[in-house]
Amino acid sequence: MNKILIVDDEPNILLSLEFLFKKEGYKVFIARDGEEAMDIIEENDPELVILDIMMPKVDGYEVCRYLKKNHKDVKVIFLTAKSKHQDIQKGMDLGADLYLTKPFSTKDLVNKVKTLMN
Amino acid sequence: MLSNGLIIAFTFGYMALLFAIAYFSEKSAGKGRSFASNPYIYSLSLAVYCTAWTFYGSVGRAATNGLEFLTIYIGPSLFAPLWWIVMRKIIRISKVQRISSIADFISSRYGKNITLGGLVTVFCLVGILPYTSIQIKAIATSFNILQYSETTLNLFQIPFYKDTAFYLAIALALFTILFGTRDIEATAQHEGMVMAIAFESIFKLVAFLTVGVFVTYFIYDGFQDIFNQADLRGLDHLFVLQGENGVSEWFWISVLSMMAILFLPRQFQMSVIENRDEKHLDKAMWLFPLYLLLINVFVLPIALGGIIHYQEASVDADTYVLALPISYNQGWIALFVYLGGFSAATSMIIVSTIALSNMVSNNLIMPLLLVNDRLKSKYQHKLGNTVIWIRRGTILIIILLAYIYYKEISSQFSIVSIGLISFVAIAQxxxxxxxxxxxxxxxxxxxxxxxxxxxxxxxxxxxxxxxxxxxxxxxxxxxxxxxxxxxxxxxxxxxxxxxxxxxxxxxxxxxxxxxxxxxxxxxxxxxxxxxxxxxxxxxxxxxxTTLDSSIIWKGQAYLPDLKALLFNFLGEEKAENALKEFSLRTGKTLGNQRYADPELVNYSERLLSGIIGAASARIMVGSVVKEEEISMEEVLGILRETQELKSLNLELRQKSFALKRATGKLQSMNETLRLNDMLKDEFISTVTHEMKTPITSIRAFSEILMDEDLPEEDKKRFLDIIIQETNRMTRLIDQVLDLERFDSGRQKLNLEKADLRILILQSAESMLQLFKEKELNFEIKLGFDQLELMVDEDRIKQVILNLLSNASKFAKSKVILNSFLKEDLLIVKVKDDGKGVPEEEIPFIFDKFFQARNQTSKKPIGSGLGLAISKKIVEYHGGQIRVYREDNLTCFEFNLPFHEKVRQHTETQKTYE
Incomplete structure (x- = not known):
């Protein structure tokens, strides 16, 4: 079973994403901040991480940098409200596979995750 | 009546005193403490007007012509108010043009003409020399009277080497040379001399008042007594205006003395050359007439007293002031009076000879020397010294001439007639x-x-x-x-x-x-x-102010030549200093220029004028300058241009200043606008960002709900979330709008009388549930029973709730709400034991979206607008809000004033609506 980690500090967004991907048959882990995310990555080796950027303690950029350094194969999707051109550029430069902005289409997100996982 | 030795001792003692005063004043001035720069000293120094003629002659004149003696004092007194117009102008001209004497003044005015200056000098000499000699005569006569109680007729037959007056004259010459020619600049001011003259003015006044009091109150029984006795003896014609030519006589002599007070060389020296500040005229204008009044009060009583006392005895009325105390055996008073007369005579001699010596050296000898090529080349390189020695020699010669004149000629004339004849000469x-x-x-x-x-x-x-x-x-x-x-x-x-x-x-x-x-x-x-x-x-x-540049001059001068000229007269150091001052003032560097510009030539000429007079200075400068004659049209053109340029310049300066100010204003306005614009951008981007969060949830759950066949339980849960998030959005929008209204001043407070105790308790109560859930200890302390204030109840509640809810987010174990009264303020404090606001963030904590702006690591606070809105609400009520650390607790505190401010504030807000 494919393992997905979802990182966001908004409980309701976490809830919706968790529900969505569980239904698609993924094993879903959730984290409320960057620190928690890194712990889960070390413990559970998720294949794909959906990352918010603005979070307490450790932000999304930091988590992405950490992943690309220590877990090169893990796919990264930024899912954030930051939609400015510079923000997208910065995310892609860090080596993210996808950069999606909030609000998002659930169908679209699920499809993109599927494509990335195969 | 007094021994010769005693009189001589006192006379020379008095001279020594003058030397001492002059010496110490100069010394003090050298240290920067000048006594002479003072309107009182200035006024006293003008009293050099009162000579031996006043001291002895007034009484003599009063004894024969009655009140007519007053005319020569009435003239100056009447004219004194006009000094502000005439004298001030003369002083200003003389300072600017560096004029050193009356001859220099006239020569300067009429094109720096040598002949005119020389002519005036010669006439001054002719007019003043007899006048000086009668001062010597007065000294000799009074000395003689004091010694033998009467004038001995053989006074003029004494050989000069046995004559005390001769030695006194030499001593005077010495004094004058010492304190009158210390500086080469004739325009230089003689501190010591001025102080000595001021002292003499006081001395002679006191001496004259002493003899006046003695005669009036000791010999007679006051004014009344003297006038009664005089009346009985048929002397009443002396104290009324006389008929016949009386009126025209008063008129002419008054007019004459008006001119004398301005143009007598000694008066010009004191009032113009020695003037240190035009403003001193203010006081002199009334002090000097007052002095004249004082020194004349006792003239008539003494004259009448003398006539009554001596009856038919042939005692010269000119000597009454001295003779009366002697007749009553008052040796010391007589000695004092004698010294008073001596001071009156010496002050005139000293100042007159200084003035005359300046004229003779600058307007007579120098021009002659400079015109003659042979003499010029001979003295060219030591002109500075030459000038000083000419002046010293002149002083000695003038005083000796005066002495000779006294010995050989003046025996024929009475004092007053020579004085008046002198006046008429000067009046020309x-x-x-x-x-x-x-x-x-x-x-x-x-x-x-x-x-x-x-x-x-x-x-x-x-x-x-x-x-x-x-x-x-x-x-x-x-x-x-x-x-x-x-x-x-x-x-x-x-x-x-x-x-x-x-x-x-x-x-x-x-x-x-x-x-x-x-x-x-x-x-x-x-x-x-x-x-x-x-x-x-x-x-x-x-x-x-713009003299150097407005004087017309056309031509060329080699700078080295001009410099050499200045060195010759001023000495190297002074010349260098003067040039430095010039370049400092004009901003021109004189480094390695070959030619001097007109401005510098003018400046040099004026420097030299101060030393050798205007006419001589023109010759000297002319010798190094190739001058071209300039036409009248050019003169007028240049003068006009200077004036126009000056006013144009001023206008430009004012305009550019205004422009600068406007630019500055625009710049700061632009800065404010730019900042506002940036803040607005940031605000909008933050607001939209904040809105995306609830919208994201709403959309996600809506899509989930739409697509899937969900269990009822999940459906309800998700719909609840959607409603929650919608509320969150609404709140956010409301807050943004709130803030916008507060910011733009359109927010209106709904003020009503409210009991703050109830208000605070209600707010606290609504939070109890939350604290219980978070297991936080909640404490309330109220330090007052009842307090009614005009507030917007809902808004104040909003503030308290915001602070409590913030505290609940950070507190570890407890939150304290504390409220009390302090002076005319209600204080509300919300404390929590959380980790507190970092020091560096305190200044921004009340900014909107502070937490969002502080970027990527977000803190768990609501919308980020709560504190910003709280701040606005408190401020709208006239209060203040702040945050600080106290006893290891984070403390948010706000206050509300009891006073009127609140209402006023809301009223002005209403006018916005």
């Missing part, structure tokens, strides 16, 4: 000077003709008769007139009768003088140099 300068400073058309030829004619007339009407009296000319000249022409009788020209001979002389000399001056000036065109000076003199207040 009036048309040229007064015309010169008020009338641009006044021309050199006119001035020269006027002065020469006036002097000839003076000589014929006033001097010739005294020569006749002395027996050198035949008596018939007086009775039949010159060449036997009856109309040319010296004292009755054109058959004029009814004026005293002095008034008669004044009338004819001055009338002729004025007529020639005006008439010739009207029909003469001035040279450009002369016109230039005329304009500068008449419009001095306009030009005094």
């Amino acid at each position: 300068f009036t048309p040229a000077i007064i015309g010169g400073i008020f009338w641009k058309k006044g021309a050199r030829v006119g001035a020269m003709a006027g002065i020469i004619a006036g002097f000839l007339m003076w000589f014929y009407t006033l001097v010739v008769p005294t020569i006749v009296t002395a027996g050198f000319f035949p008596e018939s000249l007086m009775e039949d007139g010159l060449f036997g022409i009856y109309a040319l009788r010296p004292q009755h020209l054109l058959g004029m009768e009814g004026l005293s001979y002095v008034s008669h002389g004044l009338f004819f000399s001055l009338t002729l003088n004025m007529f020639l001056y005006v008439f010739i000036s009207l029909f003469t065109s001035q040279s450009s140099k002369e016109h230039n000076q005329a304009v500068v003199f008449v419009d001095i207040f306009k030009y005094s």
Whole structure:
């Protein structure tokens, strides 16, 4: 079973994403901040991480940098409200596979995750 | 009555005192503490006007002519208020043009003309020398009286080496040389001399008042007694205005003395050259007349007292002041009076000789020396020293001449007549000077003709008769007139009768003088140099600031030549300093220029003027300058241009200043706008960002709900979330709108009387549930029972709730709500034991979206607008909000004032609506 980690500090967004991907048959882990995310990555080796950027303690950029350094194969999707051109550029430069902005289409997100996982 | 030795001891003692005063004043001034720069000293120094003539002669004149002696004091007193117009102008001109004497003044005004300056000098000498000699005579006579109780007739037969007066004259010359020629600059001010003269003025006044009091109150029983006795003896004609020619006599002598007070060389020296500040005139204008009044109070009583006392005895009335104390055996008073007279005489001699020596050196000898090429080349390189020694020699010669004159000639004349004749001589300068400073058309030829004619007339009407009296000319000249022409009788020209001979002389000399001056000036065109000076003199207040640049001058001068010239006169150090000052003031560097520009040439010329006089300075500068004659049109053009440039410059300066200010304003406004714009951008981007969060949830759950066949339970849960998030959005929008209204001042408070105790408790109560859930200990302390304030109840609740809810997010174990009254404030504090606000964030914590702006690591606070809105609400109520750390607790505190501010604030807000 494919393992997905979802990182966001908004409980309701976490809830919706968790529900969505569980239904698609993924094993879903959730984290409320960057620190928690890194712990889960070390413990559970998720294949794909959906990352918010603005979070307490450790932000999304930091988590992405950490992943690309220590877990090169893990796919990264930024899912954030930051939609400015510079923000997208910065995310892609860090080596993210996808950069999606909030609000998002659930169908679209699920499809993109599927494509990335195969 | 007193021993010769005693008198001599006191006399020289007094001289020593003068030396000491002068010496110590100079020393003190050298250390920067000048006593002479003071309106009182200035006024006293003007009292050099009162000479031995005043001291002895007034009483003599009063004894024969009654109140008429007052005329020579009434004139200056009447004229004193006009000093502000005339004297101030003369002072300003003299300072700007560095004028050193009356001769220099006239020569300067009329194109720096040598002949005119020399002429004035010669006439001054002729006019003043006899006057100086009678001062010596007064000293000798009074000395003699004091010694033998009466005038011994053989006074003039004493050989000079046995004559005390001779040694006194030498001592005076020494004093004058020592304190009058220390500095090469004739315009330099003589601190020591001025102080000594001021002292002498006090001394002679006190001495005269002493003898006045003695005569009036000790010999007689006061004024009343003297006048009664005089009345009984038929002397009443002395204390009323006399008939016949009395009125015209008063008029003419007053006019005469008005001119004398301005133009007597010693007065010019004191009032103009030694003036340190034009403002001193303010006080002198009333102090000097007061001095004259004081020194004249006892003149008539002494005169009457003398006449009554001596009856038929032939005692010269000129000597009453001294003779009366002697008759009553008051040796010490007599000695004091003698010294008073001595001080009056010496002050005149000292100042007059200084003034005359400056004129002789600058306007007579220097020009002669400089015109003669042989002499010039001989003295060229030591001119500075030459000037000083010429002056010293002149002083000695003048005093010796005065002494000789006294010995050989003056035995014939009484004191007063010489004084007045002297005055008339000096009065001849009036048309040229007064015309010169008020009338641009006044021309050199006119001035020269006027002065020469006036002097000839003076000589014929006033001097010739005294020569006749002395027996050198035949008596018939007086009775039949010159060449036997009856109309040319010296004292009755054109058959004029009814004026005293002095008034008669004044009338004819001055009338002729004025007529020639005006008439010739009207029909003469001035040279450009002369016109230039005329304009500068008449419009001095306009030009005094820009003089160097507005003087017309065309030509070239080699800078090294000009420098060499200055070195010769000023000495290397002073010349370098003067040049430094010039470049400092004008901003021009004189480094390695080859030619000096006109401004520098003018400056140098004025520097030299201060030393050797205007005319000589012109010759000297002319010798190193290749000058071109300049046409009248050019002169006027340049002058006009300077004026126009000046005003244009001013206008430009004002305009550019205004422009600068406007630019500054615009810049700061632009800055504010840019900042506002940036803040607005940031605000919008933050707001939209914040809105995306609930929208994301709403959309996600909506899609989940739409697509899937969900269990009822999940459906309900997700719908709840959607509603929750919608509420969150609504709240956010409301807050944004709130804040916007507060920011723009359109927010209105709904003020009502509210009990704050109830309000606070209600707010706290609504939070209890939350604290219980978070297991936080919640404490409330209220420090007052009841307090009604005009507040917007909902808004204040909003603030308290916001602070409590923030506290609940950070607190570890407890939250404290504390409220109390302090002075006229209600204080509300919300404390929690959380980790607190970092020091560096405190200034921004009340900014909107502070937490969001502080970027990527977000803190768990609501919308980020709560504190910003709370701050606005508190401020709208006239209060303040702040955050600080106290006893390891984070403390948010706000206060509400009881006073009117709240209402006023809301009222002004209403007017916005």
